[in-house]
Amino acid sequence: MKLFGLHLIWRKPRSTDVVIYDRVGAEFIRRCLDGIDSWQIMDVRDTLYVHPRVVFLSIYFLLKRWYCEYQYLKIARPKSLIEKAVIRLIQPKVVITFGENSERFGILSRLCPTSLFLGVQNGLRGPRVSDIDFRLHLTNCLCFGQDTVDKYEKSGQSIDAFHIIGSLKTGLFEIQESGANNSKFDICFISSTNT
Secondary structure (H helix, E strand, C coil): CCCCCCEEEEECCEEECCCEECCCCHHHHHCCCCCCCEEEEECCCEECCCCHHHHHHHHHHHHHHHCCCCCHHHHHHHHHHHHHHHHHHCCCCCEEECCCHHHHHHHHHCCHHHHHHHECCCCCCCHHHHCCCCCCCCEEEEEECCCHHHHHHCCCCCEEEEEECCCHHHHHHHHHHHHCCCCCCCCCCCCCCCC
């Protein structure tokens, strides 16, 4: 059901081990979940969860902001508190997204300490440190390489741990291509022309 351009989700979030945060890029994360049956995608774009338990928990977290001194609860926006309520009901072991540069995902990684949050880098950052104009509070960043680590550290991002994994898309492509033997020729001659 849609209301004011928002997709309303009335059903109660079901419990799973792995939550893929955001449908965008989820196809790459899903390919890494071979053998894991207990997973689901948490829609976060133009989506509002309106199950009564989600609404109740969201209101509770919103009220708790007024008297709680926890820094991340204080800076969390209402959308983050709704997503915290959804994650609380799902109780996943792992929450993963294909995009480490989401401010909201980083806040959630602090608000939901019982789950392991993994933000997988999906693109280059920079080229200069000054180009990074967002604020991250991520617990675990799975990034391309040391260049990303250096840029995030120099820009003062609040990231607890960096794990250099390279590009997920490239890795998935290499795995797919290594399994396929597409050679049609034994010898290939390369010609060059002078212009």
